[in-house]
Amino acid sequence: MKYLARRLVHSVLLLFGISVFSFGILQLAPGDFFTPIRLNPQVSAHTVAALRSQYGLDKPFPIRYEHWLHSVFRGDFGISFAYGTPVGPLLAVRARNTLLLTGTALLVAWLLAISFGMWSAARRGKWGDRAGGIATSSLLTVPDLVLFLAMLLVAVRTGWFPTGGMMSAGFEDLSVGGKVKDLAAHLFLPALGLVLATLPPLVRHVRSAMIEVLEAPFVRAARAHGISERRVLLRYALPVAANPLLTLFGYSIAGMLSASLLVEVVLSWPGIGPFLVDAILAKDVYVVVGAVMLSSVFLVAGNLVADALLFATDPRIRMD
């Protein structure tokens, strides 16, 4: 348990470091939310100064950081200049939408990666494995933005899938089944985009980890006992190959989150992505810091889950 406690303390320190860094970086940027208002001749300099004072922008960096930190413990994450309300509740809705998208895509991507990776490793060098290699390499060379724009183009031209938002007009009047169907239809395209963007490296890692284990002498010994190929893959190769894959699982969450920001903007999914872009353009500092912190929390939590899974599945780590 010491291992998990140590990882937890590291994670808290990391989040603290990210908060200081992102808060500091934003202070270095010239201007603030009220800079464009100064250009409006109908608003006096006194009013702008009063607004800046009201939101604490006239205070030095450590004081502002301290106030923000207090608001984090209250669950507010500061006040949004654009919305005039605490950032926490605004972020919560977007975070839920982003989690729905990335969680679905992560699950599908890993299920596909494990299945294809195992299948490919078991047929190493055969035509199916080679075809899979060509497909994943080709997909890897396509930039995410091009991929998402191409998907948007296909969706708009064919009209097969909705291309914006996460629910249709009149969603509230639908039955439960109708609501699920409508949500799934809206989710399909962005989730597919995320799966296609993250799948190729995952498949290749699963394949190479499996091949390494399949060549190990203990697998050869099991084959000499007459073990079936299915049992070799599931009882021997997959559990032993799981270690590097569980570590990769943590990294894949990071990749999925950064790709999700882009896919949400391109395919208009109402997650953290478009919210963050708007906030950056408007210099809505607390929203930006809140969104960055939320993404970091997802990332750190994902890595913690990967560590916990490693701890639970690998006796060598428990012994350490």
Next chain:
Amino acid sequence: MSPRPHSNIGQFEPLLRVSGLSKEYVQRRPFSRDKITVNAFQDVCLTIFPGKTLAVVGESGAGKSSLARCIALLERPSAGTIELAGKNLLGLNGKELFAGRREVQMIFQDPSSALNPRLTAGEIIREPLLIQREGTKSQRRDRALQLMEQVGLEPSWERKRPLEFSGGQRQRLAIARALALGPRLLILDEALSNLDAANQALILKLLQELQAAHPLSFLHISHDLRLVSEFADDVAVMYQGTVVDWQNTRSLFASPEHSYTKELLASVRSVESILLERSA
């Protein structure tokens, strides 16, 4: 055709008879239709008699381990036959092959990578019995504990994992696993070369005791002629994929026939004389 030792001819029916065995690996050049063929070994003929040990020696790349893998039916040879107690192993169908695997077991060079790190010692020994669907759960456990005791491991260590054992203990665990199905032929693929001298001697003693207690034959793949001289009844020398010398151990050391065997023995003697000079 390989030479054959004179001592065992006509003595008993051999347990293992390998005739004209060859193995070639075919690789395709990248972005080309050309194929590269590598002959691991060619036209190997060997016999092992019940309760006897045949050592196969030779330099790295001579084809010893490929030969061992083919005899253990882990790879299919390109040509030749492998007969075990008169049964052609290469002609067995799926079910017969599954049952036939009980007869030949293998022990590998590196005991660390030869044991599944996720399983406990007890699970590792029970695994072959489980794969071959032998006995009930409690019978398999009893057999595993009995085997642990037989190879000199404490039965109370059944829940320990490979990482918690020393190198010598891991090799004992690998031997216990190999014995679980009651094989008639045990292939030791450089099984002692990763151990220190003290553990080598202990494992060697254990193998000799097992051979005395069970109807067990060994095919010992090695490049250590000192070990071979202590352990093997017959020695086959492999050079560039073929068996160039195959004699009774004493005869081979006394009067090697092939020039490569002479070189091999001379190199061992020169190393020994250097060590003797240094110690003097």
